[in-house]
Amino acid sequence: xxxxRAGIYGASGYAGQNLVEILVDHPNVxxxxxxxxxxxxxxxxxxxxxxIPSDEVNLDHVDAVFLALPHxxxxxxxKQAVDAGKRVVxxxxxxxxxxxxxxxxxxxxxxxxxxxxxxxxxxxxxxxRDDIAGAEIxxxxxCYPTATLLGLYPLLRVEGVSLEAPxxxxxKSGVSGAGRSATDTTHFVNIYGDIIPYKxxxxxxxxxxIEQEINRFMPxxxxxxxxxxxxxxxRGLMASIYVTLxxxxxxxKVHSLYLNVYADEPLVKVLPLGQQATFKGVQxxxxxxxxxxxxxxxxVHITSTIDNLRKGAASQAVxxxxxxxxxxxxxxxx
Numbered sequence: 001x002x003x004x005r006a007g008i009y010g011a012s013g014y015a016g017q018n019l020v021e022i023l024v025d026h027p028n029v030x031x032x033x034x035x036x037x038x039x040x041x042x043x044x045x046x047x048x049x050x051x052i053p054s055d056e057v058n059l060d061h062v063d064a065v066f067l068a069l070p071h072x073x074x075x076x077x078x079k080q081a082v083d084a085g086k087r088v089v090x091x092x093x094x095x096x097x098x099x100x101x102x103x104x105x106x107x108x109x110x111x112x113x114x115x116x117x118x119x120x121x122x123x124x125x126x127x128x129r130d131d132i133a134g135a136e137i138x139x140x141x142x143c144y145p146t147a148t149l150l151g152l153y154p155l156l157r158v159e160g161v162s163l164e165a166p167x168x169x170x171x172k173s174g175v176s177g178a179g180r181s182a183t184d185t186t187h188f189v190n191i192y193g194d195i196i197p198y199k200x201x202x203x204x205x206x207x208x209x210i211e212q213e214i215n216r217f218m219p220x221x222x223x224x225x226x227x228x229x230x231x232x233x234x235r236g237l238m239a240s241i242y243v244t245l246x247x248x249x250x251x252x253k254v255h256s257l258y259l260n261v262y263a264d265e266p267l268v269k270v271l272p273l274g275q276q277a278t279f280k281g282v283q284x285x286x287x288x289x290x291x292x293x294x295x296x297x298x299x300v301h302i303t304s305t306i307d308n309l310r311k312g313a314a315s316q317a318v319x320x321x322x323x324x325x326x327x328x329x330x331x332x333x334x
Contacts, residue, residue, distance in 0.1 A: 004325060005032050005061065009054055009077055010068035011044060012036035014176045015091055018314035019066055020044060022286075026318070026332035028325070032062050059084040064324075066317055067091060075112040078137065082116065087324055088137045089317045095120035095139025096209045106208035122213065123320040125329065126265055127153060132323040140320060143312025144171050144206040144228060147239040149213050150268060150288050151304030154261035156217035158249060162298075163218065165244035169210075169226045174235040174279075177308045191232045200227040236279035237308040243300050251294035258292055266330050267311065267319065277305040286315035286333040 006023060010016045011034025023029045024046050034044045036051035043050055059065075059080070064087040067074040074092035081088050088095075097103040100114035111117070121131035123138040124146060132138055141149070148169050155161050175191055185196065198204075207226050214220050245251060255273050262268045268288045271277060277289040282305045293301040306312045315333050322329050 002028055002325070003030050004028055005030050005063045006066065006321075007031070007033040007035075007057065007062045007064075008066045008068060009035045009057075009074075010091075012039045012051060013068050013179065014309050015313040016066075016068035017045070018309045019068060019317065020046060022314055022318050022332050023066075028327050028331065033057060059086055062086060064089065064321065066321075067094075068313075071107055072109060072112055075116065079113045079116065082137060087135075089123075089140060089321050089324070090120070090138065091140045091313055091317055093139075093142065093205065093209075095137055096122060096141060096212075097139075098122075098212060102208055102212065106205045122209070123316065124149060124213070125316075125319050125323060126150060126262075126268060127213065127216075129323060129329075132320050133326070135324050138320045138324060140313065140317045142206045142209060143173065143177055143237050143306065143308040144169075144204070144226075144239065145210045145213070146312050146316060147171065147237050147288065147304040147306045148210050148226075148241065150306075151239055151241045151290055151302045152214065152243070154258045155243060155245075155249070155254070155300075156214060157261060158257065159218055160245055160249040160254075160257075161218060162244040162246040163220075163223075164246075166223055166225045167214075167220075168242040169224065170229075170240040170242075171226065171238065172229045172231045172240075173237045173308050174233045175230055176235045177230075177237065177312075185230065191230060193232060195232070196230045197227055198230065201225060204228055233279060235307055235309055236283045237306050237312055238277070238279060239302075239304045241302040241304065243302065245298045245300060250297050251300045252297075254294060254300050255292040258290060262290070266334060267315075277303040279305060281305060282307050282311070284310065286310045286319075 035054040067090045071093040075094035100111040120137040123140040277291040
């Protein structure tokens with residue numbers, strides 16, 4: 001049985017901690033290191049390792065690295081790893097875009113290593129499985145795009161979305177999606193008992209990658225209206241998506257379409273008609289759940305839910321890792 005020596009940069013963050021939980025149970029992985037400049041020297045829970053500072057990593061000791069790091073920092077570390085002949089699974093935004101100009105547009109900085117973008121497929125296996133298989137670098141999608149794109153994909157495949165109406169995404173995430181460091185917005189006393197919309201309309205950075213992926217199936221320009229919300233729970237993400245259908249499909253056919261498209265997808269579950277996807281259905285799980293509600297003949301409401309730290313980050317990264325190395329795609333995930 002092949003064993004891959006792996007390391008995690010940013011192992012003390014919420015996504016990094018979930019990566020540790022998954023990888024220590026992966027039969028094909030030997031977890032070699034986890035970095036944390038803040039908690040260096042402390043034990044990594046669930047292992048006999050201690051966190052080390054990122055500048056003490058010896059890449060000679062690993063075959064692959066996971067980057068649970070902020071954007072820009074991830075690209076710099078990723079470049080070092082690639083140059084050392086290591087495979088890279090990047091959970092930041094640095095490898096998600098096809099075009100460096102689009103990255104700069106949404107993140108307000110120049111891409112540190114734009115040459116890496118040409119070899120990094122977008123790491124949503126349900127759409128890009130063949131591209132991810134055997135790849136050297138993969139850019140794992142953001143949590144909001146993952147839920148949104150899984151919710152839209154079957155309709156996009158059959159070009160069933162109207163070009164004459166906006167796609168409205170009302171998204172809600174648990175506070176862990178904002179990261180481990182507390183801010184005025186994410187502090188318990190401020191978030192408790194409230195729901196806070198932010199970066200409404202078209203200002204959230206994730207709009208860029210959502211549109212990039214939609215454009216693979218249909219032309220869209222300023223068609224996404226996307227409003228995320230922080231809700232006072234620890235984890236989970238829900239995208240409520242409102243779609244106007246075009247002439248090619250009516251709403252009564254949509255549920256059957258989704259059942260067919262996702263029939264063989266082990267990490268996506270389409271719920272029966274009349275049953276709604278919920279936060280609790282996916283929390284601490286590696287799967288997505290989708291519910292469909294027809295509204296008249298030409299409108300449909302789609303609810304797509306994931307755990308923002310699992311299918312929205314860590315477990316999707318491991319799903320990509322499994323494809324990169326030719327392991328069973330769901331190894332350590334089911």
